[in-house]
Amino acid sequence: MRLLTVAKWELTRRQLGLGKRLAGVSVLLFIITLLSAYTVAQIGFHLNDGIYSVAVNDKGIAAIVSGDPKFNVYLGDTAGARQAFDAGKADLLVIDGVVSYRKSQRSIAALDALDRAIVRYDEERFLALGDLNSTYPVRIIIHNVNRESSFQLPQRAGDAAPTAVAASTPPPALPREQPAETAQDELVRQSSGARNPLALQTFTTPSHLAPPLPFRSVVLTFFFIFPMYFVAQFYSASIMEERIKKRGELLLASPVRPADIVLGKMLPYLLLIMLLALGILVWIGGTASVLWLLLPVALAFLSTSLLASVLARSFKELTFVLVFISICLSSYLFIPAMFINIHAVSSVSPMALAVKMLEGESITTGEYLFSTVPLYFVSALVIVFGIFTFNAETLFSQKPVGQKLADGLSVFMGRVPYPLFFLGILAIPLAYTAQLMLVTLLFNFPMRFAIPAFILLAAFIEEFLKSVGIYTLVSRGRKTGAIMPGVMSGAGFFAGEKMILLLLLAPIAESAYGSVMGVGWLVYPLLFSLALHVTSACVTSIGLKYLGTRHYLLVLSAASMVHGAYNYLNLVRSGVLA
Amino acid sequence: MHKALVVARKEWGSLLRERTLILAIIIQLFMASFSSFVVVGLTTFYEPEAVGFHTERVGAGVVGNTSFFDNYTRHYGSLEKAYGDFYSGRIHAILTVPDTLPSGPEVIYIDMYLPKSDVRGTMAAMKLKEPLSDFESHARAGRGLVPTTIYVEGEPPAKISLFFEFLYGVVIPLLVITPVMISGGLIIDTISEEYERKTVDLLLVSPLSMSDIANGKIIAATLIAPAQVGIWLALVSMNGVQVYSIPYLLWLSLILTLLIVILGACVAMHYRERASSQYVFSQMLVVLFLLGAAVPDAPLNLIVTMASGAGFEPVYTLIPLVPAVCLYVFLGRRYMQ
Numbered sequence: 001m002r003l004l005t006v007a008k009w010e011l012t013r014r015q016l017g018l019g020k021r022l023a024g025v026s027v028l029l030f031i032i033t034l035l036s037a038y039t040v041a042q043i044g045f046h047l048n049d050g051i052y053s054v055a056v057n058d059k060g061i062a063a064i065v066s067g068d069p070k071f072n073v074y075l076g077d078t079a080g081a082r083q084a085f086d087a088g089k090a091d092l093l094v095i096d097g098v099v100s101y102r103k104s105q106r107s108i109a110a111l112d113a114l115d116r117a118i119v120r121y122d123e124e125r126f127l128a129l130g131d132l133n134s135t136y137p138v139r140i141i142i143h144n145v146n147r148e149s150s151f152q153l154p155q156r157a158g159d160a161a162p163t164a165v166a167a168s169t170p171p172p173a174l175p176r177e178q179p180a181e182t183a184q185d186e187l188v189r190q191s192s193g194a195r196n197p198l199a200l201q202t203f204t205t206p207s208h209l210a211p212p213l214p215f216r217s218v219v220l221t222f223f224f225i226f227p228m229y230f231v232a233q234f235y236s237a238s239i240m241e242e243r244i245k246k247r248g249e250l251l252l253a254s255p256v257r258p259a260d261i262v263l264g265k266m267l268p269y270l271l272l273i274m275l276l277a278l279g280i281l282v283w284i285g286g287t288a289s290v291l292w293l294l295l296p297v298a299l300a301f302l303s304t305s306l307l308a309s310v311l312a313r314s315f316k317e318l319t320f321v322l323v324f325i326s327i328c329l330s331s332y333l334f335i336p337a338m339f340i341n342i343h344a345v346s347s348v349s350p351m352a353l354a355v356k357m358l359e360g361e362s363i364t365t366g367e368y369l370f371s372t373v374p375l376y377f378v379s380a381l382v383i384v385f386g387i388f389t390f391n392a393e394t395l396f397s398q399k400p401v402g403q404k405l406a407d408g409l410s411v412f413m414g415r416v417p418y419p420l421f422f423l424g425i426l427a428i429p430l431a432y433t434a435q436l437m438l439v440t441l442l443f444n445f446p447m448r449f450a451i452p453a454f455i456l457l458a459a460f461i462e463e464f465l466k467s468v469g470i471y472t473l474v475s476r477g478r479k480t481g482a483i484m485p486g487v488m489s490g491a492g493f494f495a496g497e498k499m500i501l502l503l504l505l506a507p508i509a510e511s512a513y514g515s516v517m518g519v520g521w522l523v524y525p526l527l528f529s530l531a532l533h534v535t536s537a538c539v540t541s542i543g544l545k546y547l548g549t550r551h552y553l554l555v556l557s558a559a560s561m562v563h564g565a566y567n568y569l570n571l572v573r574s575g576v577l578a
Numbered sequence: 579m580h581k582a583l584v585v586a587r588k589e590w591g592s593l594l595r596e597r598t599l600i601l602a603i604i605i606q607l608f609m610a611s612f613s614s615f616v617v618v619g620l621t622t623f624y625e626p627e628a629v630g631f632h633t634e635r636v637g638a639g640v641v642g643n644t645s646f647f648d649n650y651t652r653h654y655g656s657l658e659k660a661y662g663d664f665y666s667g668r669i670h671a672i673l674t675v676p677d678t679l680p681s682g683p684e685v686i687y688i689d690m691y692l693p694k695s696d697v698r699g700t701m702a703a704m705k706l707k708e709p710l711s712d713f714e715s716h717a718r719a720g721r722g723l724v725p726t727t728i729y730v731e732g733e734p735p736a737k738i739s740l741f742f743e744f745l746y747g748v749v750i751p752l753l754v755i756t757p758v759m760i761s762g763g764l765i766i767d768t769i770s771e772e773y774e775r776k777t778v779d780l781l782l783v784s785p786l787s788m789s790d791i792a793n794g795k796i797i798a799a800t801l802i803a804p805a806q807v808g809i810w811l812a813l814v815s816m817n818g819v820q821v822y823s824i825p826y827l828l829w830l831s832l833i834l835t836l837l838i839v840i841l842g843a844c845v846a847m848h849y850r851e852r853a854s855s856q857y858v859f860s861q862m863l864v865v866l867f868l869l870g871a872a873v874p875d876a877p878l879n880l881i882v883t884m885a886s887g888a889g890f891e892p893v894y895t896l897i898p899l900v901p902a903v904c905l906y907v908f909l910g911r912r913y914m915q
Contacts (some may be wrong), residue, residue: 131723
């Protein structure tokens with residue numbers, strides 16, 4: 001109830017930091033933004049104007065090329081055009097329909113761009129004749145067929161009908177209804193026992209054949225994220241204000257607990273985000289269930305801004321940390337969204353699923369959990385940590401960020417029994433999210449580079465998280481044994497991994513990535529995994545005890561090597577890696 | 579002026595102490611690595627050769643009485659046989675071409691089978707785009723629509739225009755603009771912090787005047803961006819990307835930063851509070867960015883033509899100075915008295 005009091009106070013007294021002063025300006029700026037967005041939509045982007053230049057002696061070609069603002073055109077007689085080209089004023093030379101180019105990148109790119117410009121010009125010219133069937137004499141019907149791939153989210157028995165993928169931009173004004181004869185072929189093929197049910201199909205023509213990248217929907221989902229940046233800013237400003245005006249001191253002295261303050265202040269901002277998202281959803285016309293995908297995203301933004309505003313020493317630092325967090329979160333959310341139709345692992349990002357829903361498809365409960373549970377966990381963890389650090393000492397001192405983090409950790413370790421064990425468990429969602437981020441970064445590289453890189457980096461992430469507690473103990477000069485901390489932290493990590501990851505990662509457990517992340521539990525006995533985590537954590541604890549914290553990075557690398565080598569051998573043994 | 583420089587030096591000192599500069603560089607590293615990830619990811623589909631990816635290994639098959647695709651695909655007698663290779667992963671796309679005459683009046687429907695959510699299928703489909711487009715031109719010609727043709731001297735080179743336009747038209751402008759915007763955020767933070775922590779009163783009882791403080795902060799924030807841009811362009815060049823007209827790019831980034839920083843100073847001195855100022859300022863940046871991307875010869879377009887080595891008009895770099903000077907005069911009259 002105290003939580004609600006704080007929330008009400010934040011809403012009515014502080015008016016979320018917006019106040020009357022900003023209300024008018026906000027509306028004005030919003031209108032101006034809309035107007036300029038409209039203007040841009042009308043005249044298009046002109047970033048690349050004049051990036052290429054071409055010298056021609058033919059008026060016809062000159063007219064075609066001038067239609068593309070990317071080109072600067074020099075029209076002259078044969079000698080004049082050649083002179084301009086030789087003097088380096090033009091990237092391409094077109095004499096009587098024959099193109100010359102240079103060996104430079106720009107010139108080669110210009111040649112390709114010229115080709116595209118001509119194809120576009122021809123299409124417009126043919127369309128103007130009004131004969132659609134002759135303009136598009138060839139039509140491609142794309143069928144997306146289910147095939148076992150090395151990395152695929154398995155369809156559960158209940159989700160019988162696979163949904164359609166691949167929507168390339170259809171050419172303008174092309175009839176989209178299915179021609180009768182292919183519909184018949186389709187039926188014949190399916191009833192004659194073709195091996196797989198075929199997905200829905202899409203039309204395209206050869207020159208419009210494009211990778212199924214959902215540009216439009218990705219832009220639409222950006223509208224959801226955009227208000228989150230701003231609202232999160234106001235939330236962190238509110239926390240920062242408590243710190244600077246020392247009002248937080250009064251609050252902390254009152255019977256309200258830090259948890260009530262932190263959560264109570266967060267609640268109105270969370271509601272505001274969800275309200276804005278709902279409004280946008282109504283505007284662009286989507287189903288309300290998209291909101292369930294936005295909730296963990298909003299929590300991730302708010303929780304990280306909370307931590308940033310508790311830890312930052314100055315406004316500058318706060319801004320930089322917030323920008324950094326937004327960039328990390330946005331790339332985690334949007335990069336997979338671009339590739340949702342191309343690679344199954346893209347569904348790690350809730351925004352990728354939102355794109356899917358905006359494209360009119362449905363998602364499964366498994367997919368929802370797969371993409372959102374890690375975000376929920378990480379947000380919860382960050383909020384809890386923010387609450388631990390929400391005390392007078394951290395709020396009103398000017399210690400460096402790393403120092404404050406260590407302070408928060410030692411508060412945690414002082415309050416919990418078997419702290420290293422529990423820290424190990426809590427590290428799991430962080431490790432999981434960081435490793436998924438790695439997967440999204442690496443999945444597009446050739447497997448022979450991606451897998452070794454992933455093995456090493458994933459081991460490093462796990463060893464780092466396991467070592468955090470041990471590091472705190474050693475750096476605070478606590479008396480510790482050499483083996484015990486390693487055993488505790490390794491065992492905790494093992495326990496957490498088996499409890500949480502097994503439930504979550506069942507979908508990708510059988511793939512190469514999954515078994516590196518330690519979930520291929522069917523492949524090797526559980527005992528080995530426990531031994532691994534304990535051994536590598538002991539490397540850290542022994543190293544830190546006898547070499548001291550100065551050689552932290554060295555010790556950590558040694559532990560990662562042990563861990564990585566084990567994972568590598570295991571992959572080879574189980575035959576995932578040849 | 580001397581006093582302003584003292585303030586500027588103090589600002590730099592605190593930036594170095596708080597390691598905010600390091601964070602700024604990490605931010606840019608992230609931006610660069612993610613944008614190049616997206617660029618490489620996208621080009622792998624559109625122009626595999628541009629990023630050194632060879633598509634020989636993503637095979638495709640064709641079924642039908644046609645030899646049009648034989649240079650690109652394996653020919654199969656029946657769909658069943660093609661399916662066999664498709665499921666065993668030897669090919670990643672199947673085309674079935676009907677017996678419809680290419681020159682006839684009827685529409686030709688080609689079926690394309692692709693594996694669902696598989697990168698290789700997308701790559702195989704994109705590999706087929708070229709023969710399919712040739713087939714389309716052939717069929718159009720058969721229906722009396724003759725395409726415009728040009729001939730290339732010698733062997734036609736790989737297609738790289740999208741990659742080129744991404745690199746010079748998106749990544750490099752982004753890297754040049756980010757430090758400019760960061761400097762804008764910086765001036766707001768340093769000015770509003772003085773007001774919110776009430777340290778501005780202490781500064782004003784010292785021999786510093788309001789304009790010394792503001793000028794000092796403006797100088798500090800403005801000079802950081804071109805330095806960052808310079809480091810960046812050097813890094814990009816070391817990576818083998820040829821960036822042209824670097825002195826002009828630095829000069830343009832200096833002038834742009836001056837404009838953005840003065841704008842930020844106006845906003846911060848008006849609201850005297852961080853959250854409101856940052857909010858209003860970032861909204862303004864969105865508008866400026868949108869309009870800047872839509873107008874030819876605006877600074878963003880200038881960055882592209884400069885960096886890519888196309889011709890540009892150096893005089894245009896001076897245009898942002900006009901609003902900058904106007905805003906500065908306004909700032910002096912309104913907020914520095």
